[in-house]
Amino acid sequence: MTTTSMKLILSILPILIVGFIPELSTGNDHRQFAYTGFTNSNLTLDGAARITSTGVIELTNDTARIKGHAVYPSPLRFRLSPDGMVQSFSTSFVFGILSSFGDIRGHGFAFFIGPSNDFTKAFSIQFLGLFNSINNGSSVNQIFAIELDTIQNTEFGDIDNNHVGIDINSLNSLRSNTAGFYNNSKNGMFTNLPLIGSGPIQTWVEYDGNTTQISVTLAPLGMEKPMWPLLSLTFNLSTVLKEESYIGFSSSTGLTTGHHCVLGWSFVMNSPAPIIDSTKVPKLPYLGQRSPSKLLEIILPIASAVLVLAIGTVAVILVRRHLRYKEVHEDWEVEYGPHRFAYKDLYRATKGFSSKNLIGIGGFGRVYKGILPTSKSEVAVKRVSYSSKQGIKQFVAEVVSMGHLQHNNVVKLFGYCRRKGELLLVYDYMENGSLDKYLCGEEGRTTLDWGQRFKIIKGIASGLLYLHEEWDKVVIHRDVKPNNVLLDKEMNGRLGDFGLARLYDHGTDPQTTHVVGTIGYLAPELVHRGHVG
Known part of the structure; x- marks a missing residue:
């Protein structure tokens, strides 16, 4: 080689x-x-x-x-x-x-x-x-x-x-x-x-x-x-x-x-x-172009339909919830912020204004017992309907002003809430209800003796004196009657329902263009002459 x-x-x-x-x-x-x-x-x-x-x-x-x-x-x-x-x-x-x-x-x-x-x-x-x-x-x-x-x-x-x-x-x-x-x-x-x-x-x-x-x-x-x-x-x-x-x-x-x-x-x-x-x-191994499995072909449309249905359901719930709690807000109410309640809070407080929480029905609305979710305070919520916006601004101003009333014989008015065509007034809750239920011996309730009646009369007189002369403004109630006199836990009489009240400054001559109140409980001169006194 x-x-x-x-x-x-x-x-x-x-x-x-x-x-x-x-x-x-x-x-x-x-x-x-x-x-x-x-x-x-x-x-x-x-x-x-x-x-x-x-x-x-x-x-x-x-x-x-x-x-x-x-x-x-x-x-x-x-x-x-x-x-x-x-x-x-x-x-x-x-x-x-x-x-x-x-x-x-x-x-x-x-x-x-x-x-x-x-x-x-x-x-x-x-x-x-x-x-x-x-x-x-x-x-x-x-x-x-x-x-x-x-x-x-x-x-x-x-x-x-x-x-x-x-x-x-x-x-x-x-x-x-x-x-x-x-x-x-x-x-x-x-x-x-x-x-x-x-x-x-x-x-x-x-x-x-x-x-x-x-x-x-x-x-x-x-x-x-x-x-x-x-x-x-x-x-x-x-x-x-x-x-x-x-x-x-x-x-x-x-x-x-x-x-x-x-x-x-x-x-x-x-x-x-x-x-x-x-x-x-x-x-390289040949895999081919595989399409999703038959199971996936079945699951995907169903999952998509369920997703669309879920989104639609959530949207409907959110819209209904928005409408349920929708309120009326106007610029002039900004200054009354601390006295305005959220409708959602009142709705929850009264369990959706349940009939089980209904405690009274009057000519101007229904009253419900409620427990505020934050403070856990017991309140009475009155729902008043109104059809005209005229005067509502003045009335809300009066409501807020009356929220400053401080007297043992006047029911405390905490504030208000507004919705379309509806005003809600929030009062202190009176455990024993209205006086009229105790005057005629209603079933399940004891009739008041004379001592209790006299105590209530003095309390109401004291409350009226405070409204007419002792507060810095004059409040004419114009509808003092037994079902507007409320009794607290100690059976003290308190004036309630300021839905018909008018607010006047001292020294003015209060006038009215029409009679508002219950005939028989109004001062005669108010019915005949259109003013008090």
């Missing part, structure tokens, strides 16, 4: 070895390997990861919220000594991301170098099976990763939903770029490369231990490696990686799913990664 023939055989021998033997080692450090398919490989798999019958690593599948890892079985020595610098290394891998539902995206996957192959504490969803919500960003991780992500997660500062990032201990990338490549044949023009559905994509990750330069390059499988990397970053990995570290791939799905597949992989220390023969890697 000639010397020339021997040299030729020796030059071909490494190629033959790489082509037929999936792993190639140098020394005891496993510093170099190459896979064109993964049939019978001894990679460590966990989670959803599996190797298909054709030799493809499937990290995930159509299951939501899962993670999967494929890791080289033994750690590699990245430093020659514990305090040494991380050596140069280069790796290349071929991957594909498939979705059963078109452009519906699951989360992406990552190539990583880290201190462990145990990721049981890592979350799936957006954490790509590498970190969790607590340790993301912690220097304790000692992980370097290249993420190929198909969902934009704003919490990590992702630039879009189709990007490549250089990660150190965190999914908040130090450098990222939209996935693509710089085409050699087109003078380095950048071309976008969708990570989902573009077919097999080859990636090169290189680290120069002397310059601490990290480079990441992408291209469709079979294309010459681009001259310009997609990403470059100067970062000393000696501050991150341990002396010995594991290398592998990690992926996860979230609410949406995807198949993250690895078809080939090579790695070497201190030289370019072994070439992966694109003609020998297995093909």
